[in-house]
Amino acid sequence: MSITRPSSALEELASANRPGQLDLLDRLVALLSASPAVTHLLVRGSLAYGTSDRLSDVDLVIGVQPSRYGAYASALDTLVRIELGAILPGWLDRIVPSMGGLGSVHLVEHRGHLQQLDLYLAPAARVVDIADLTRGYIVYTAPGAAAEPRDDCAVETFVRERLAAEPTCGEAFIEALVLAFMLRKRLLRRQYMMAYAEYHMLVTAVRSLIRTALQPDRAAYGWYHLEDEIGASNLGRTCLNDLTTLMDAPPVPTPASLTRALEVVVALARRVAPEIVDGLALDLDAYLHHMA
Amino acid sequence: MIRTDLHDTTAPPAPLSTDQVACLSAIDDALLDRLRHEVLTVPTDWQLSYGAYQSGGWATLSLLNGSGEPADVTITDCSQPVATSLLKRMPATQALLADLDLTYMWVRLARLEGNAFLWEHRDYTELSARERYRLHLPICTNSSAYLVTAGTAVHMTAGRWWRLTPTYAHGVCNLRGPARLHLIADCYASDALSRLTRAAELPKAAIRPLPGATADDLARHAHEAERLAILGWAEVAERSLLQLPYRYALPEGHAYDMISDLHAGLGDAPTAAAWQAKKTLMLTGVAA
Numbered sequence: 001m002s003i004t005r006p007s008s009a010l011e012e013l014a015s016a017n018r019p020g021q022l023d024l025l026d027r028l029v030a031l032l033s034a035s036p037a038v039t040h041l042l043v044r045g046s047l048a049y050g051t052s053d054r055l056s057d058v059d060l061v062i063g064v065q066p067s068r069y070g071a072y073a074s075a076l077d078t079l080v081r082i083e084l085g086a087i088l089p090g091w092l093d094r095i096v097p098s099m100g101g102l103g104s105v106h107l108v109e110h111r112g113h114l115q116q117l118d119l120y121l122a123p124a125a126r127v128v129d130i131a132d133l134t135r136g137y138i139v140y141t142a143p144g145a146a147a148e149p150r151d152d153c154a155v156e157t158f159v160r161e162r163l164a165a166e167p168t169c170g171e172a173f174i175e176a177l178v179l180a181f182m183l184r185k186r187l188l189r190r191q192y193m194m195a196y197a198e199y200h201m202l203v204t205a206v207r208s209l210i211r212t213a214l215q216p217d218r219a220a221y222g223w224y225h226l227e228d229e230i231g232a233s234n235l236g237r238t239c240l241n242d243l244t245t246l247m248d249a250p251p252v253p254t255p256a257s258l259t260r261a262l263e264v265v266v267a268l269a270r271r272v273a274p275e276i277v278d279g280l281a282l283d284l285d286a287y288l289h290h291m292a
Numbered sequence: 293m294i295r296t297d298l299h300d301t302t303a304p305p306a307p308l309s310t311d312q313v314a315c316l317s318a319i320d321d322a323l324l325d326r327l328r329h330e331v332l333t334v335p336t337d338w339q340l341s342y343g344a345y346q347s348g349g350w351a352t353l354s355l356l357n358g359s360g361e362p363a364d365v366t367i368t369d370c371s372q373p374v375a376t377s378l379l380k381r382m383p384a385t386q387a388l389l390a391d392l393d394l395t396y397m398w399v400r401l402a403r404l405e406g407n408a409f410l411w412e413h414r415d416y417t418e419l420s421a422r423e424r425y426r427l428h429l430p431i432c433t434n435s436s437a438y439l440v441t442a443g444t445a446v447h448m449t450a451g452r453w454w455r456l457t458p459t460y461a462h463g464v465c466n467l468r469g470p471a472r473l474h475l476i477a478d479c480y481a482s483d484a485l486s487r488l489t490r491a492a493e494l495p496k497a498a499i500r501p502l503p504g505a506t507a508d509d510l511a512r513h514a515h516e517a518e519r520l521a522i523l524g525w526a527e528v529a530e531r532s533l534l535q536l537p538y539r540y541a542l543p544e545g546h547a548y549d550m551i552s553d554l555h556a557g558l559g560d561a562p563t564a565a566a567w568q569a570k571k572t573l574m575l576t577g578v579a580a
Contacts, residue, residue, distance in 0.1 A: 035524035068523065075519050082532050083525075085407025087468045109406045109469045282436040286406075286468030289434065 020111050021047060021058050024084075025139075028060060028117075031083055033140045037068035039124035044136035055185050057116035061099075061136060063127035069155045073102055073121055073162070080117070084108045087286040091178045092162065092171065093118065095201070099133065100126040100152070102159055105178050107287070114181065114290040123155045166219045169273040170280070172209035176202050176265045177287055183258055184291065192252045199253050199261075203246045206265055210239045213272035235271065242268045262291065308442040308499065312460045314492035316427075316453035319388070324431070324451040326384040331401060331431050331473050334381050338403055339365045342410075345574065347531060349408025349466075355379040355475070356389065356399035367398045367478060369420050385475070395482040397424055402476050404437065406469020411534050412440075412547060415458035417577025423481040425489070428454040428474050436467035438500075443541025445500040448474070455489050461545075461575055465538045505540035510550070517554055529554060530567075545571050 025043065032038050040063030046052040047059065064072045077090045086106040093103030101122035108115050122130055131138055167175065179202040186195035207226065212219040214230055221229075230236040242264050249257045266284070270277045277284065319327075338351035339362075353362045355378060358370040362378035373396050379386050389399060404410075416424065430450040438445040441462035448454045456462070466472045479485050505513075513536060520529035533550045536542060548571035556564035569580035 031525075031528075037523050071519055072523060075516070075523055075525075078516055078532060079520065079525060079528055082528055082535070085467075085469070087406075112470060282467055285435045289470065 019047075019052060019054060019056070020113075021052060021056060021115065024058055024108065024110050024115055024117070025060070027084070028058070029140055031079070032060075032062055033142070035072075036142070037065050037072050038140075039063040039065060039142045040127040040138055041140035042127055042131050042134075042136040042138050044120075044130075044134040045118070048135065048137040053189075055188060057118050059118045059120075061101075061120045061122050061127060061130055061134075063122055063124040066123050066125070066152060066155050069121070069123060070158050073158070076104065076119065076121065077106075080106045080108070080119070084117070086117070087114070087290075088174055088177060088280070088283050089170070090119075091174045092167075093120075094163070094175075096120060099130050100156075100159070102162055105182075107178065107181060107290075109286070109290070114287075116181065116185070123152055125152065167205075167208055167212065169209055169213045169269075170276045172205050172212055173265075173269045173273065173276060173280075175205040176209065176269075177262075177284075179205060180258065180262045180265070181287075181291065183253060184255075187253065187255055187258065196252045199251060202261065202265075203243070206243060206246060206268065209269060210236075210243060210272060214239065239268055239272060306442055308444040308446075308494065310492045310494055312441050312457055312462075313439060313446050313494070314455045314489065315449075315495050315498060316455055316489055316492060318452045319429070321451065323384065323388065327388065327429075327475075328431050330382040330385055331475075335362075335378060335401055335403075337363065339363050341365045344570070345410055345413050347407075347409040347411070347534075349405035350402065350410055350464075352400045352402045352476075353378055354398065354400050355382070355385065356396050356477075365400060367400075367419075369422065370397050371480075373398060389477070392488065393484045394427075394477065394488070395480040395485070397478040397480055399475070399477045402474045404464065404466040404472040404474075406436075406466055406471065408466050409535065409538070410464040411574060412461055412463040412537050412545070413574040414461055414577065417459075425479055425481070425485065426456045426458050427477040427479060427488075428456060429477075430454070430472070430474050432471065432473040434466070434468070434470060434472065436469070437465065437472040438538075439464050440502070440538055443502050443504075445502055445538070446494075447498050447500070449495075449498055453488065455492060463537055465535075467538070502539065502541040505536070505542060509540065514550060514554065517550075518557065521554060521558060526555075545575055548574070 025047065029041055032041055042061035042063070043059065044061060045059030046056045080086045080090060086108050088107055090104040090106045093105050096103035099120065099122060101120055103118065103120045106117040106119065108117050130136065179198050183195055183198050183202065186198060207223065210230060214236055218229065227240060231240050245264055246261055249261055253261065335353050338353055340351050352365045354365050354376050356373040356375060357364050358373060360374045360376050362376040375386065428448055430448045433448065433450050435447060438447045439462055441460055513533065517529040517532050520532060530551050533547050533554065536547050548567055552564045552567040555567065573579055
């Protein structure tokens with residue numbers, strides 16, 4: 001009779017219960033480290049602290065040689081879409097603290113569920129500081145990573161210009177969808193203060209969508225004179241009614257009010273930016289499948 | 293520099309006809325629910341095969357074949373297939389196949405995960421000249437899962453039989469998931485098959501002509517692929533180009549030509565030649 005050693009059995013059990021995020025992280029590290037432009041990969045957030053749960057996102061900082069920063073930033077979304085099957089275009093993360101680079105949020109189907117992937121593209125020279133700041137965990141360092149002389153100027157300009165650009169209609173719509181996904185997670189975890197903050201961001205993203213679609217030359221004016229300028233037409237008034245519906249909902253959403261908010265967002269987007277929604281039709285079907 | 297104007301003389305795809313793919317009769321909703329339950333609960337140990345033809349994520353199990361082994365999934369001519377041990381545990385599926393009374397060659401279940409592709413190819417090139425067709429019965433599907441042939445996306449709706457003539461160039465994708473599950477029956481021509489396929493049609497709701505690609509579109513995708521390759525992701529660059537026939541109506545084999553051009557432009561003549569050989573294999577079955 002063979003006897004299974006307890007430690008071996010426990011190892012098997014631990015392996016069977018390995019968080020799915022680690023598989024995704026394995027794939028990411030193998031994929032990203034294949035590029036000579038990548039100097040470091042740094043895990044941050046709950047996976048680095050050991051406090052993750054099955055809803056936790058994967059937070060990864062990618063250190064990139066400054067000379068290739070622009071090319072890398074331009075290729076990243078295509079890379080994530082093709083290799084990891086992100087169901088929506090990535091959203092330029094405007095929540096993440098500034099650490100000298102650009103963040104993006106991607107929703108990836110993994111083991112039949114949507115998994116949030118937060119990537120932060122940092123100039124190589126910043127990674128060690130970011131590791132200290134975030135108490136992150138460096139999981140990959142390329143041989144000769146620090147070889148390229150520090151030249152942050154071009155990267156700083158690139159990052160500043162990206163962050164300063166007003167979101168397009170498509171980007172504002174994606175932002176609202178990603179925030180709705182994040183909100184659902186907040187509600188499941190009972191993180192009501194974060195839910196309050198993110199719901200406000202969602203409403204603001206919808207306002208951006210309306211203004212960018214209907215008044216593109218004044219997209220930067222935010223809430224200023226919105227009623228007068230957008231409400232001048234039937235279409236504008238209908239959109240403002242939708243916006244008011246979102247504003248009148250509980251500031252900390254309930255699951256039901258979040259579902260209703262998402263319906264309003266999609267209907268509104270179809271009204272003001274039908275070509276954007278048509279272009280995202282298959283993506284949107286997949287997203288709504290997972291949000292149902 | 294990647295050249296994208298090399299193949300402009302290649303003819304665009306001919307229009308889609310019911311000879312290539314056609315929608316047939318529907319099965320009963322209650323039966324579909326029963327089949328779905330079996331397909332989602334019984335099969336295990338899905339077999340990855342035909343690796344050169346796919347991105348990964350396409351796996352099959354046999355229901356009827358020559359050996360009775362579900363893991364035996366490489367199809368061959370087989371005039372007297374037997375039920376595999378898997379089919380014997382799926383009574384509703386077994387009854388469905390028996391009722392049709394077709395002259396089966398091989399019957400499989402196929403699972404296509406999200407973000408998975410069968411690249412543009414032709415089937416049956418390795419088999420005898422005997423007349424045969426492929427029937428699909430979609431059991432679980434989604435709007436981003438479709439077949440591409442003749443520059444048209446065909447979403448095979450669940451619960452209806454579809455006939456495919458896979459000797460025409462075609463590819464299959466499931467862009468966003470969830471997993472697509474089809475029953476695939478390769479059948480020899482017979483009276484029962486003729487009866488089943490008598491009312492062949494192409495429902496407008498199921499087909500979507502893909503837009504043609506402009507020179508600017510192709511140049512943009514070629515540039516994007518080149519950037520990926522230069523950053524160190526040559527295989528991702530290849531896959532980005534292999535996915536173009538799922539977005540655009542392209543001349544047959546054009547994606548393979550673009551990959552070959554990509555490598556030639558990067559100074560890698562052997563890899564460029566290897567992709568021309570792969571194109572020949574995928575579209576004619578002839579190994580270079």
